[in-house]
Amino acid sequence: MLEIIKEPWPWYVAGPLIGLTVPAFLIIGNKSFGISSSLRHICASCMPANIPFFKYDWKKEVWNLFFVFGIFLGGIVAFNLLANPNPVEIHPQLATELATYGITDYNHLVPQDIMNWESLFTLRGFLMMVFGGFLVGFGTRYAGGCTSGHAIMGLSNLQLPSLIATISFMVGGFIMANLILPTILSL
């Protein structure tokens, strides 16, 4: 049994489990599922700086911070107790492409060849981690949600704005991965 759990989980197991978070949150506390708002609550609690957008009672949303701290703990548990002993399997075509940028280590969920503390101070590392992270934080809030809030919660509740947001996420991702990222990775 444990052997099976340690293997990577197929999409038809993981997807429905992630989808069940939607009713779980509604039933255990009338909460709409979402994650990116946690970043806003961190801003509101640590450095509101008198900005109206951060002037609200963040303690009412503290449940969301418990949730993301749980995700962090879940990462620790999965990595230390349920780790897949084999490297991440990737599409051969992707492997060929990544090898041209010097990415050959698939033992971790993040590409350690380019995302590490030493590379942080190179242009490529700065763009990958600092600039990329900034776009994620800025974009999700501007869009009013991320993959969980819009794509999962919003679409589940048949919200047209969420469909528009989700399509925009995918368009942005396709443009970056296929047209811009190859240039960044070649730096």
Add this chain to the structure above:
Amino acid sequence: MEQITVIDKDLEIRLQDAMCVNESHLEHKWYHNLKYLVVGILFGIVFVKSEVVSWFRIQEMFRLQSFHMFGIIGSAVLVGMVSIWLIKKFEVKTIYGEAIEIHDKKFNKGQIYGGLIFGLGWAITGACPGPLFAQIGTGATIIIVTLLSAIAGTWVYGYLREKLPH
């Protein structure tokens, strides 16, 4: 009466550019929040074990080299949709007996501009906000930098919000 106005104003601000909000009018002791911690732990395990938090899986998704991520998002939405339909149809209550509320969202241009910006970032970092937390848990301490930068991005958005097209 004044109290109610204050509460509504606060909810109004919290609802700005946010999908996920607390709709409950009940006040609980802090330890009730441990429920969300437990859901978070289970969620984090699913995230890591299904490799949703893998930079490589995100690259495959955006290159149409694998069905994995599309299958996960698609089946999650399907399960969520059926769940909300059932909750509405049978007027399911929360465990505290409260009626379940979900606010509808209005369209604004931010969903397009912001969505595109997030999409660009998603393909670079290989992570949306949730996976960042899980990746740090798996020992990728460098992702702390990405997370702090995402927090900074959120802050800058809040700072510039009034000047941005919506």
